Amino acid sequence: MARKKLKKRKLLISLFFLVSIPLALFVLATTLSKPIEISKETEEIDEQQVFIDSLSGHAQILYEKYHVLPSITIAQAILESDWGNSELAAKANNLFGVKGNYKGHHVTMETDEVEKGKRKTIRAKFRKYSTFFESMDDHAQLFVRGTSWNKKKYKPVLEAGNYKEAATALQTSGYATDPDYADKISAIVEKYDLDEYDEVNPSLKSVDLNASIKDSAVQDVWSKPSTDDRSIRLTSAQSYVGKDIKVVSKKQKGQSVWYQFQINDKLIGWIDDSAVEIKEAT
Structure with a gap:
């Protein structure tokens, strides 16, 4: 009688593991398949x-x-x-x-x-x-x-x-x-x-240059040169690779040179000159 009870108990334990292990694996797989949500604040542009x-x-x-x-x-x-x-x-x-x-x-x-x-x-x-x-x-x-x-x-x-x-x-x-x-x-x-x-800024010049963004450019586009106070990052230069741009302003401060550019007559922003390829006039 004791042996029968022992066999029954072992059977129940075996059934428990047979059911619970696949269920646990299913729950784990389902959880891992869901994207992990990371709390991230979106930086608003002024x-x-x-x-x-x-x-x-x-x-x-x-x-x-x-x-x-x-x-x-x-x-x-x-x-x-x-x-x-x-x-x-x-x-x-x-x-x-x-x-x-x-x-x-x-x-x-x-x-x-x-x-x-x-x-x-x-x-x-x-x-x-x-x-x-x-x-x-x-x-x-x-x-x-x-x-x-x-x-x-x-x-x-x-x-x-x-x-x-x-x-x-x-x-x-x-x-x-x-x-x-x-x-x-x-x-x-x-x-x-x-x-x-309200002051004359001798570092600023008006220019009219046809150009393009270099394929290898890793710089960002800013609301004004990033070396200026309170400059705002707008986007990556890679957003404009392959597009013709028009350089309309130039600002030089020491060895640093920045270009303000537009695309299709719309102002875009400022970028370091090292990201720009100036086209020769034809």
């Missing part, structure tokens, strides 16, 4: 600062040439184009709401105007540009050449000693019909510390 960085260098180049304060140029671009996101900026690369034709090109769009204290919507022609930089160039030249009926219309803007004086001059010169225009421009300058760009 698109507003990237927009400022993309324009600040060229704004300083124009300041040296035309004496339009960079803080005013950038603040107007922010206000008029909604950080480059407006329909006018998207369709015509027009950052400043400049009306009329540019070299025979324009778009017709609705716009709000204030007349005799009342706001109304009208349809008007706006200048169409190939690039944001072309829009900035024309904006600076507008202040220099004035209008057909008043060549000195914007002279007070050029003579302003600081952004507050320049913003007031914009208002009194009739650049915009918004009665709060000067206050809005000054507020943007102060919020984003744009007056830090």
Whole structure:
């Protein structure tokens, strides 16, 4: 009797292992087949600062040439184009709401105007540009050449000693019909510390070079040279291998040289010159 009980117990133990071991192996295999989730914070890119960085260098180049304060140029671009996101900026690369034709090109769009204290919507022609930089160039030249009926219309803007004086001059010169225009421009300058760009930067040059990213490039693309304070990493240079690029700005600091480039007339960012292959002019 004792032997029968012992045999029965051994049988039950054997059955237990026969069932439990495959089940355990199945659970283990199922667990291992699932991807291991690692907690990872996605680094958010400050698109507003990237927009400022993309324009600040060229704004300083124009300041040296035309004496339009960079803080005013950038603040107007922010206000008029909604950080480059407006329909006018998207369709015509027009950052400043400049009306009329540019070299025979324009778009017709609705716009709000204030007349005799009342706001109304009208349809008007706006200048169409190939690039944001072309829009900035024309904006600076507008202040220099004035209008057909008043060549000195914007002279007070050029003579302003600081952004507050320049913003007031914009208002009194009739650049915009918004009665709060000067206050809005000054507020943007102060919020984003744009007056830090109000100086000539001899390390910056405007260039026009056809180029490509080297296949072996391991560098990153930045919102401005990575050696500058608060520069933002945008992507890897490998993202643009095989694409034609246009180098539009050059910055040299000691032995370090950086290029700002665009693709299909769209600004991309800054990259170390060692990642770039300049094509010879044909």
